[in-house]
Amino acid sequence: MLDIKIEKAATLKAKPTDESKLGFGNIFTDHMFVMEYDAGIGWHDPRIVPYAPFPLDPACVVFHYAQEIFEGMKAYRTADNKIQLFRPDCNANRMNDSADRLCIPNIDPDDFVQAVKALVEVEKDWVPHSDGASLYLRPFTFATDVTLGVHASKKYTFCIIASPSGAYYAEGINPVRIYVEDDFIRAAPGLTGFTKCGGNYAASILAGDQAEKLGYAQVLWLDGVEKKYVEEVGSMNIMFKIDGEIYTAPCDGTVLPGVTRRSIIELCKDWGYTVHEEHVAIADIMKAGAEGRLEEVFGCGTAAVVSPVKELKWKDEVAYIGDGKIGELTQKLYDTLTGIQWGKIEDTKGWIVPVC
Numbered sequence: 001m002l003d004i005k006i007e008k009a010a011t012l013k014a015k016p017t018d019e020s021k022l023g024f025g026n027i028f029t030d031h032m033f034v035m036e037y038d039a040g041i042g043w044h045d046p047r048i049v050p051y052a053p054f055p056l057d058p059a060c061v062v063f064h065y066a067q068e069i070f071e072g073m074k075a076y077r078t079a080d081n082k083i084q085l086f087r088p089d090c091n092a093n094r095m096n097d098s099a100d101r102l103c104i105p106n107i108d109p110d111d112f113v114q115a116v117k118a119l120v121e122v123e124k125d126w127v128p129h130s131d132g133a134s135l136y137l138r139p140f141t142f143a144t145d146v147t148l149g150v151h152a153s154k155k156y157t158f159c160i161i162a163s164p165s166g167a168y169y170a171e172g173i174n175p176v177r178i179y180v181e182d183d184f185i186r187a188a189p190g191l192t193g194f195t196k197c198g199g200n201y202a203a204s205i206l207a208g209d210q211a212e213k214l215g216y217a218q219v220l221w222l223d224g225v226e227k228k229y230v231e232e233v234g235s236m237n238i239m240f241k242i243d244g245e246i247y248t249a250p251c252d253g254t255v256l257p258g259v260t261r262r263s264i265i266e267l268c269k270d271w272g273y274t275v276h277e278e279h280v281a282i283a284d285i286m287k288a289g290a291e292g293r294l295e296e297v298f299g300c301g302t303a304a305v306v307s308p309v310k311e312l313k314w315k316d317e318v319a320y321i322g323d324g325k326i327g328e329l330t331q332k333l334y335d336t337l338t339g340i341q342w343g344k345i346e347d348t349k350g351w352i353v354p355v356c
Contacts, residue, residue: 022166070140078343132167175310176217188224236299289319296327
């Protein structure tokens, strides 16, 4: 167990009065969790301190070789004013999987969860009260060795910051149009596609910008070898309901093992759906769309929970899904997951971790 020291900020920030204008990732709380790693010592000096910039040498490894990883999760306030987390152990384990690939030292999952809970408890007044709003949490680790040599750092900083965020669907869930990218790739076997590292996201920005200019909300990525099989959409996993069965790309090294993805698969199986975690060709998806067998398509991730898709464009083909409306299963998944997260539905899965 970590011995976490707490240093409170002398002056607290004014908290937002209109939670409908929170947006995402623009406002940050008064404090952050920090601890350091040194080779031969391990992780040390866990503490909660006032939110502030880091003094970093210009030659830090993270600036030059991008040795860093992160996670994304939320704290939720229930109707009876309790605060809780959703499957934080999954985030802890996934961060260690990312760490292994980037040669970053692991953090004990129990210590990770303890650190998250400690920060949320200190910042409990920042957890929004309005429906659909939450306190977004961003744990991250970055290399701090001062050297231009290309090798794993011997020093790291682990930090957790928190940002009150508004409801993702403040105006209702509106299905989106998706552009299938067949030029750029997001990941390839043997690389870092299964990790949450900044380089994956930086490399995706150009394709996303180009898709947006064409009027599409997100990019659907194909595999990096044959550019044939569907993998992810934007920064989310994606699922297809075809002939009453669920299809999604397998987590075999090029796809992020999403916590929401994992939860959806469990729920769908509980409800009697057959779930296929296998490679599915975009040509087969479009063919199912043309034949009226493509019943629902949705992205899934921490921020949106689910994001329904109404249109897929690949080359000169366009598939229209569900008359442009959210599908029955997509809606049920959204209602169930958010119901559990905000305490409106009983958690029978053991997914909720109370904070205070």
